[in-house]
Amino acid sequence: MMATTDKKAKEGPRSKRRMILDAAIDNFGQVGFEHTKWATIAGQVGIGQTALYHYFESKSHCLLTIMSPELERSVERARKAAVDHDAPDQKLRAAIASAFDVTAREALQARILLSHQDLLVAPRPSEREEAERQRARELVRQIEQEWAAILRQGMDEGIFPERDEMVMVRLVLGLVNSVWRWYRPQGPRSLEEVSEIVADAVLRIVR
Amino acid sequence: MMATTDKKAKEGPRSKRRMILDAAIDNFGQVGFEHTKWATIAGQVGIGQTALYHYFESKSHCLLTIMSPELERSVERARKAAVDHDAPDQKLRAAIASAFDVTAREALQARILLSHQDLLVAPRPSEREEAERQRARELVRQIEQEWAAILRQGMDEGIFPERDEMVMVRLVLGLVNSVWRWYRPQGPRSLEEVSEIVADAVLRIVR
Numbered sequence: 059m060m061a062t063t064d065k066k067a068k069e070g071p072r073s074k075r076r077m078i079l080d081a082a083i084d085n086f087g088q089v090g091f092e093h094t095k096w097a098t099i100a101g102q103v104g105i106g107q108t109a110l111y112h113y114f115e116s117k118s119h120c121l122l123t124i125m126s127p128e129l130e131r132s133v134e135r136a137r138k139a140a141v142d143h144d145a146p147d148q149k150l151r152a153a154i155a156s157a158f159d160v161t162a163r164e165a166l167q168a169r170i171l172l173s174h175q176d177l178l179v180a181p182r183p184s185e186r187e188e189a190e191r192q193r194a195r196e197l198v199r200q201i202e203q204e205w206a207a208i209l210r211q212g213m214d215e216g217i218f219p220e221r222d223e224m225v226m227v228r229l230v231l232g233l234v235n236s237v238w239r240w241y242r243p244q245g246p247r248s249l250e251e252v253s254e255i256v257a258d259a260v261l262r263i264v265r
Numbered sequence: 266m267m268a269t270t271d272k273k274a275k276e277g278p279r280s281k282r283r284m285i286l287d288a289a290i291d292n293f294g295q296v297g298f299e300h301t302k303w304a305t306i307a308g309q310v311g312i313g314q315t316a317l318y319h320y321f322e323s324k325s326h327c328l329l330t331i332m333s334p335e336l337e338r339s340v341e342r343a344r345k346a347a348v349d350h351d352a353p354d355q356k357l358r359a360a361i362a363s364a365f366d367v368t369a370r371e372a373l374q375a376r377i378l379l380s381h382q383d384l385l386v387a388p389r390p391s392e393r394e395e396a397e398r399q400r401a402r403e404l405v406r407q408i409e410q411e412w413a414a415i416l417r418q419g420m421d422e423g424i425f426p427e428r429d430e431m432v433m434v435r436l437v438l439g440l441v442n443s444v445w446r447w448y449r450p451q452g453p454r455s456l457e458e459v460s461e462i463v464a465d466a467v468l469r470i471v472r
Contacts, residue, residue, distance in 0.1 A: 090383045092325055093390075118299055173383035175446060176297045176376070183300075225454065228447050229440060229466055236439025239382060247432065259436055262469045 087166030122190035129197035136204035146212030158253035169238040294373030329397035336404035343411035353419030365460035
């Protein structure tokens with residue numbers, strides 16, 4: 059009984075928090091961060107602005123909090139691609155395919171992340187924001203390492219020519235992530251088509 | 266005489282405007298847009314915040330105004346690369362080399378542009394901001410067209426395989442621009458080295 063009460067007590071604020079994050083993703087992704095008013099999000103979730111500040115101390119804090127789940131997903135997907143396959147070129151193809159195998163909201167989240175990566179560069183003035191920033195930076199580092207390990211394996215096995223794998227990783231991830239800037243669900247290309255074109259481009263770069 | 270007076274009268278506010286833009290580029294580029302206080306820029310230029318609003322009605326207006334000269338430079342450089350060379354692969358190499366042949370401040374400007382492209386997506390509430398946004402969008406369109414013309418020429422001449430040139434342009438520009446996210450002047454790679462690596466990668470993608 060205690061457990062149930064605890065769970066309920068926890069789920070209450072958690073699901074409200076989840077609602078805020080979802081509303082923020084929709085607004086930041088569609089209208090842009092700059093353009094989104096904190097009051098709009100409060101209104102959509104059905105709480106007052108004061109209550110909103112209980113969950114996130116600022117719009118930036120909310121934005122930083124949106125980034126980490128997206129980055130965590132990227133780490134996990136790259137890891138899974140590396141485990142599921144043996145050959146480095148197949149690992150790369152799988153990692154790229156999974157990067158584009160996303161829901162509409164995840165696509166928005168990826169675009170928000172791409173558009174606000176500069177938020178991760180400089181230390182944040184508040185403790186909570188800085189904690190989220192550090193978390194996001196560590197995840198970016200992990201993503202780069204996962205992809206670098208695939209490239210390193212390919213170079214060690216002589217399938218990819220020997221090169222600086224960190225520079226190559228940045229070019230490859232730069233190319234993959236740049237899609238979120240221009241891809242739109244209503245555009246002429248499906249995400250599957252884009253994924254194929256990007257995978258071909260990446261394999262041409264690294265081979 | 267009249268001309269001289271006119272010029273002087275014009276140069277006065279212009280050079281102050283230039284000082285504001287330079288201070289904004291340095292701050293937005295190094296500390297980040299979110300993190301930069303309007304008061305800091307006013308302080309560095311040596312004017313009050315009220316005077317600052319005479320030039321730019323908001324931080325976003327200033328940010329949008331920073332984008333266009335950088336985009337104009339990109340259009341001109343792509344055009345020059347296309348005119349200076351005959352072969353499409355040489356045009357591409359020249360366009361990439363000129364994209365990385367920049368001053369330290371231009372590099373910051375490129376990073377600011379990359380980090381805030383989402384500002385160009387949705388209409389701005391104010392007339393002056395919206396005018397700057399429209400101008401920047403038109404320049405982005407021109408840049409894409411310049412690069413697309415080079416790719417199209419290569420496809421028509423049978424040097425590059427036939428593909429959707431707009432998708433290819435977006436991948437190529439996505440790759441080229443992504444460098445500004447991670448490149449740092451104090452890093453282990455010079456901009457010349459990075460430029461060479463990117464040019465090789467791009468030619469592998471399009472050929």
